[in-house]
Amino acid sequence: MSSSRRPNLLFILADQWRSSAFGCLGQDPVSTPSLDHLAADSVMLTNAVSNYPVCSPYRAMLMSGQYPFRNGVPLNINSLTAPLGVGLRPDANCWSDMLHAEGYYLGYVGKWHLDPPTAEDAIHGEGVREGCVWDAYTPSGRRHGFDFWYSHGCCDDHLRPHYWVGDAPREAPTTIDAWSPEHETDVALDFLRSAGRRSRDQDVPFALTMSYNPPHQPFDTVPSRYLDKYRHLAPEELLVRPNVQDESGAAATIAAQYFAAMTGVDEQIGRLLSALDDEGLADETIVVFTSDHGMQLGSHGLMYKNVWYDESLLVPFLLRWPGRIPARSDDLLLSAPDVAPTLLGLLGAAVPDEMQGRNLADALRGKAVDRPDRAVYLRPAGGFEDTxxxxxxxxxxxxxxxxxxxxxxxxxxxxxxxxxxxxxxxxxxxxxxxxxxxxxxxxxxxxxxxxxxxx
Structure with a gap:
């Protein structure tokens, strides 16, 4: 890659993937050969923090580089919080807006969960659970610079997912009979091939966000070919953290399904990485793998997230840029709002003054810079959990x-x-x-x- 050519970006986000869940770490009993291979060539951040470990608030911080009380998402988004005005501000200058303005071709595939459900969303009945509507259509004016759109708001039917594709109206989603990570990877591979040609022939760099919903619940919607690797393991083989409190054994059942979904998503990530190699794009593409939050899985007697314990608070963060970012393990304390300015810094794009996060691009490059020594944890009262x-x-x-x-x-x-x-x-x-x-x-x-x- 020439020094003057702008790098591409493949940003992979897997919902509810905790930081200990890499096979190469030897902590959780999970098989992740593709991510292990990626980790060997990446900087692995061991202190990447989900400052508000629940879906919408993290995603808004990730996109906007702002904390929740500025970006418009101080609570998780559903039909209960929508009347409060919760939703990513359309006028927020997200990292994707900045790249679009600088000529990048942008694609988004998978879960978005940053727009409030409307009455029309409730009528169509997608993503209804736990007494409220979670799914929402995203109009083109709220897509923050993404040119290619193949997304849903928040719907957890992993075996029969639906998507709004391009300019399709709210009432015309595309429904697929397939496991969502596999289908979304098929879509992403087509994007990478076409965007790669555009990058080579027209010198137009691309940025693709691949947003998988698994290993988020429902946990029992994982193909049996992945579950077969774990279903025979005893609870003590699955729940190995010493702070696990699991009286009922429910966590062990979920753990087998959770790790199985991770192995399945890992296989799809391997397909993406192979495509970069096959298309000759690996050396000129920054690859990031991370998550919006972790999961307790029985630790401290809790199952899910949105607490301050490291099982929820810490997320994986791998970044590979061959020849530019030295591969290593690094304890850089990265907050969610730091991701947007840091990505823009690495890509040579302007960082808006309104972003509250820190541009840590030079720290990732291995340079001697001032490094953060603290990160906040946020859990406002109210919201879906009625805290x-x-x-x-x-x-x-x-x-x-x-x-x-x-x-x-x-x-x-x-x-x-x-x-x-x-x-x-x-x-x-x-x-x-x-x-x-x-x-x-x-x-x-x-x-x-x-x-x-x-x-």
């Missing part, structure tokens, strides 16, 4: 501070020492008041920078 406590936290390399504020203003503070207690099983706040005071001051400083009304 009464307004919770904030601070994650550093070696501590986790959590402050839960009740409706009457009283606060409960917890502190975990990640060096002595990496599985966050002992609250030491009462024994370390000076640390609590120092970290609470740092938390308030960070929240003020994020325009968070909590302060």
């Amino acid at each position: 009464s406590e307004d919770t904030r936290g601070l994650r550093t390399h070696d501590r986790t501070l959590v402050v839960q504020r009740a409706a009457d203003g009283t606060e409960r503070v917890q502190l975990f020492d990640l060096v002595q207690d990496p599985y966050q099983r002992e609250d030491v706040a009462a024994q370390r008041p000076d640390e609590v005071a120092s970290l609470t001051a740092a938390l308030r400083e960070e929240l003020a920078r994020c325009n968070d009304p909590w302060v």
Whole structure:
């Protein structure tokens, strides 16, 4: 690749994939040969943080480079929060808007979950579960620069997915009888081939976002050819983290399905990486693999996410750029809003002043720069979970501070020492008041920078 040619971007997002779930790490008992191969050639960030570990708020931070109280998504998006005005601001200058303005050809395949359901979405009945509507049509004016569109809002039928394709109207989605990651990869491969030709022949770089919904629930919608690798394993072989509390055994059943979906998605990622090789695009394409949040899977007696424990808070983050980014493991503390300005920095594009995240491109290049030493955790009161406590936290390399504020203003503070207690099983706040005071001051400083009304 010549020094003057702009790199392409393949950004792969897998929903609810926790940071420990790589075969090469030897932590979760999961088989991920494609991602293991990618990791060997990438910078692997071991402290990538989902500051608000639930789908819509993370995705809005990822796209906009802004924290939730500026980008318009302080709660997960569904028909219960839509009347509150929750949704990614159409006028937000996302990283995709900036690349589109600089001549990139952009594609989006898979889950979006950044627009509020309307009455029309409710009528069409897609993505209805748990008493509300989750799925939503995204009009062309809210697609933030993406030219190629093959997406749904939030619908979890992995074996019979639907998509709005191009200019198709709300009432005309395309429904497919196939496992969604496999079908979406077929679509993405066609995009890569055509965009690759455009890149070579017309010198037009591309950026493709591949947004898989699995391994997100429903967990039982995974092809048996992947589940066969795990169904014979005993609970103690599946749930290996020492902080697991699993009285009923439900977590073990889900774990087999969860890891099976990961192995299936990993196979699809292998197809994408092979296509880059076959098309001669690998050396001129930045590849990113990450997730919107993790999953507890029985740790601390919890199943899902949206808590401050590392099983939910930490996400995988691999970035490969052959010859430009040295492969290594790096403890860079990356927050979700940092991703957008960092991508723009790597791609040589302008970073809007309104982005609150940090451009950490030089840190990824291995240069000596100021590196973040803290990241916030956010869980506002209200939303789908009807949370009464307004919770904030601070994650550093070696501590986790959590402050839960009740409706009457009283606060409960917890502190975990990640060096002595990496599985966050002992609250030491009462024994370390000076640390609590120092970290609470740092938390308030960070929240003020994020325009968070909590302060």
